[in-house]
Amino acid sequence: MNKRSENSLTLRQIEVMRAVMISGSITGASKMLNVSQPGISRTMKHLESSLGVALFTRTGGRYVPTPAAQQVFLQMQEIDKKLRDLNFSISQLERGHDVNVSLASVPSIAHVMVPRAAAGLKKRYPDIRMNIEILKIEEAIDFLLLGKGDFVCMSYRFDHPSITFEPLSEGHLVCVCHKDHPLAQYDSVSVSQIAQCPLIGIDPNDPYGKLLARIFDVQGLEYHIEILARFGTTVLGLVQQNLGVAVLDCFTVDGLEARAAELTVIPIQEKTIFSTWIARREDIEISSFSQTYIDILRQEMANVLMPRQL
Known part of the structure; x- marks a missing residue:
């Protein structure tokens, strides 16, 4: 197994080098990255030492990139753009952008509990889209097997070779x-x-x-x-x-x-006491967003106070 080349750069070193090239000084780079100046200096010294190449010349207190560094800088700009694009995509995902959760529920759960869970999901993922249908119990099979949605909230379970049931909550x-x-x-x-x-x-x-x-x-x-x-x-x-x-x-x-x-x-x-269930297709894993919805729904249903059973 090959070891990582000693001359390869880490993302942190690339970030420091780019900051020095843009700002033209250790002081400017430390402000850009919100770190101490000694930390920037140590990183630059280690970087030039490990590469065996002078990356900057010091002129009038300014760090001027050498021709070799200029070539590297162009690649750094491309890496920086890709990282910013990646971070943007992650931030969009964190808000649920371009994500759709499609579910169905029997009326008894859909009336109060489903909207409460929907509010919880939207609070966590403000940009998420949801499609919610109300079904009779016997309509759940077609909804799942025809791929109309990810899962169904049920007050009754039945045996079906292609559908699995997971406990949701107990009620009374x-x-x-x-x-x-x-x-x-x-x-x-x-x-x-x-x-x-x-x-x-x-x-x-x-x-x-x-x-x-x-x-x-x-x-x-x-x-x-x-x-x-x-x-x-x-x-x-x-x-x-x-x-x-x-x-x-x-x-x-x-x-x-x-x-x-x-x-x-x-x-x-x-x-x-009776049980409620989540029904889903046996052969398809539901998305993490759907699972989050189920977790929120389960908690909302658990919060419904049970009367004293005599």
């Missing part, structure tokens, strides 16, 4: 009612109390609806969904009209009472 269910509803007086409610009320909800045959209805099925309770809606946001609008009671996930309703004074969010006494 809550009861939502109008402030004038009889349940609003309680600090917490049981599943049996909820089952006695007219319900507004998602179709139990829908994977998300099944997640919400599972708390009744586990206890063998009869329940009556009087109004079916496709999305949690629609359910909330119907509850806001005092048309019934709903069971929704904590991510959909986080911060809800601050935005909708007519609604009350009540913890459910029974344990209602």
Whole structure:
């Protein structure tokens, strides 16, 4: 293995030599590089000694480059330009310039959590572009396999040979009612109390609806969904009209009472923990920017307060 030639220059030596040539003095070079004059002098002496070539002549306190140094200087200018171009490209990358993160989410995560994570990503990479779609769970396969996006935020996982699932966050269910509803007086409610009320909800045959209805099925309770809606946001609008009671996930309703004074969010006494997931193609690694988004989203979801489970 060949050793590095003793006559080759380091980037630091090139930087010092160029600064001396431009400024014409050790003092000027030290100011350009914001380093001490002795440090510049030592670097120049070592450089000329190792090269065995005089690079400057001292005339009237000025450092005048020799013809040999002039030839080297032209190459240095080219190197300096390439380094500045490289630094500019890095700075653009640090801001997310010309980067696009494309993702999808089921509505329950998309309503509140996805925008919060998007704000966090834009804060870190101000120039980044994002494309965000809202999908039903069954639409995730086509979204990923057709290359429409990098990943999907899911409230349900399934087996597929080309799709892998990674844990995102755990969540819990809550009861939502109008402030004038009889349940609003309680600090917490049981599943049996909820089952006695007219319900507004998602179709139990829908994977998300099944997640919400599972708390009744586990206890063998009869329940009556009087109004079916496709999305949690629609359910909330119907509850806001005092048309019934709903069971929704904590991510959909986080911060809800601050935005909708007519609604009350009540913890459910029974344990209602569920998992959420990131789905992505098995054969494609997601970008570091997408991974950063997922990390921010995971933290935002972890910040949602869990009620005391009785």
